[in-house]
Amino acid sequence: MDELITYGPELAQGFLENIKLALVGLVVSFILGTILVAMRVSPTPVLRAAGTAYVNVVRNTPLTLVLAFSALGLSDQLGLVFSDQPETNSFWLVGLGLGAYTAAFVCEALRAGINTVPMGQAEASRAIGLTFFQTLTMIILPQAFRAVIAPLGSVVIAMIKNTTVATAGGLLTDSAATMKIVFDTTGASIPIFLGVIAAFMVLILPIGYFTGWLSRKLAVVR
Amino acid sequence: MTENGDVTPLVKLEHVDKHFGALHVLRDINLTVSRGEVLVVIGPSGSGKSTLCRAMNRLETIDSGQIIFDGQPLPAEGKALARLRSEVGMVFQSFNLFAHKTIRENVTLGPVKVRKVAKDAADRRAMELLERVGIAAQADKYPAQLSGGQQQRVAIARALAMDPKMILFDEPTSALDPEMVQEVLDVMVGLARDGMTMVVVTHEMGFARKAANRVVFMADGQIVEENTPDEFFTNAQTDRARDFLSKILTH
Structure with missing residues (x-):
């Protein structure tokens, strides 16, 4: 237990970083995921194909590769730099990488939601003269979103846990190193594991309850 | 039917054909709807009457022929098509009210988002219509x-909130419990009296007799017979129509 107290603050520092990453990932993935699903259901074949290609490539690529690509490919090779501070720079690269990766899952959850909206809703919307885009944003997506709040919650939970592979993008290497040192020097891994698990539980459990409650509250009655 | 002196038809279908795969649902349809006219389309299920109705605001595309609305061919897509649809009301069998919006919002959405009517003006108009x-x-x-x-x-x-030039009714009472049919028909009869141009696909022969100017009988994707309601119901010209009427009017 002593080890947890000794090294706790340092690990907590890293954990805070995980939370910040998750917030960036959340915003990026929901915005990009919504754009992707709009592409996937659009009447324009090129957009549909592009959306499908993105989802298929990104969803089937291991996250570690996506994050390594953001750091090594996007930043080092292609020169995408957010800040002079290496720490800040890799934070945004990893955050965006995580968001871009999770967006594929958000897109697919929303697409499942769209399938729950009866065809007649879109027909009625088009029949009063709303355009495709208006129909999507005012009629279809609001109902689709409400239908998949719980699955979206699962996507968010997976994403929060995925922040732990941020080292692949060169972030949180200090925390990871700290953890390794603790294990190597003290041999006391179990308290540390339990402590980290507890921290994630505190963060994630409420999300499950919240999304469950929200999905009941916002359910569209037909 | 042409009280306002404008004799050009509001809708004109010329040689309209449509297939669903191997099924030839509309066969060389020629039809006009005059301004202020109430046209009732009847026929056995699968005769293409709903498809005909839905083709008039291009919820169904057609394979060949053309549909002219208010002097213009129906636009194929995009903003022009949206504009056309805003001028043609549609009432569906399954209502299709926007499930996540209130009754008021259902009525104001089109005027506010399509017609750019101010929110409070749209609200007032919605309440008038809901009152009606x-x-x-x-x-x-x-x-x-x-x-x-x-x-x-x-x-x-x-x-009605869109002030349409015409309203299409696609079997508006078919999904209703029997005791609720009349309240909907009463509203429709009121509209017909007020001079709204209506195309009504229905099995309600009472409505056809009471409110229609003309009855179109369809079978197997074709218009088999067109006549005034009185003539059609008492003196149908074709065997198909007589056969259909004998099945639905016996009890």
Whole structure:
């Protein structure tokens, strides 16, 4: 237990970083995921194909590769730099990488939601003269979103846990190193594991309850 | 039918054909709808009458021929098509009220987003229309809280809110419990009296007799017979029509 107290603050520092990453990932993935699903259901074949290609490539690529690509490919090779501070720079690269990766899952959850909206809703919307885009944003997506709040919650939970592979993008290497040192020097891994698990539980459990409650509250009655 | 002196038809279908795969659902349809006319389309199920109705605002595309609305061919897509649809109301068999919006919002959405009417003006107009169809007291409820008959009356108010040049009714009472059919038909008869141009696909022969100017009988994707309601119901010209009528009017 002593080890947890000794090294706790340092690990907590890293954990805070995980939370910040998750917030960036959340915003990026929901915005990009919504754009992707709009592409996937659009009447324009090129957009549909592009959306499908993105989802298929990104969803089937291991996250570690996506994050390594953001750091090594996007930043080092292609020169995408957010800040002079290496720490800040890799934070945004990893955050965006995580968001871009999770967006594929958000897109697919929303697409499942769209399938729950009866065809007649879109027909009625088009029949009063709303355009495709208006129909999507005012009629279809609001109902689709409400239908998949719980699955979206699962996507968010997976994403929060995925922040732990941020080292692949060169972030949180200090925390990871700290953890390794603790294990190597003290041999006391179990308290540390339990402590980290507890921290994630505190963060994630409420999300499950919240999304469950929200999905009941916002359910569209037909 | 042409009280306003404008004799050009509001809708004109010329040699319209459509297939669903191997099924030839519309066969060389030629039809005109005059301004202010109430046209009732009847026929056995699968005869293509719903498809005909839905083709008039291009919810169904057609394979060949053309449909002219108010002097212009129906636009194929995009903003022009949206504009056309805003001028043609549609009432569906399954109501299709927007499930996540209140009754009031269902009625104001089109005017506000399509016609760019100010929110409060659209609200006032929505309440007038809901008053007219007898649902004003339920304005802040959601569609699922209303009965089928009430929902369908809201759907009519939603169509009217766009000040359409014509309203299409695609079997508006077929999904209703029997005791709710009349309240919807009453609203439709009122509209017909007020001179709204209506195309009504229905099995309600009472409505056809009471409100229609003309009855079109369809079978197997073709218009088999067109006549005034009185003539059609008492003196049908074709065997197909007589056969159909004998099946539905015996009891």
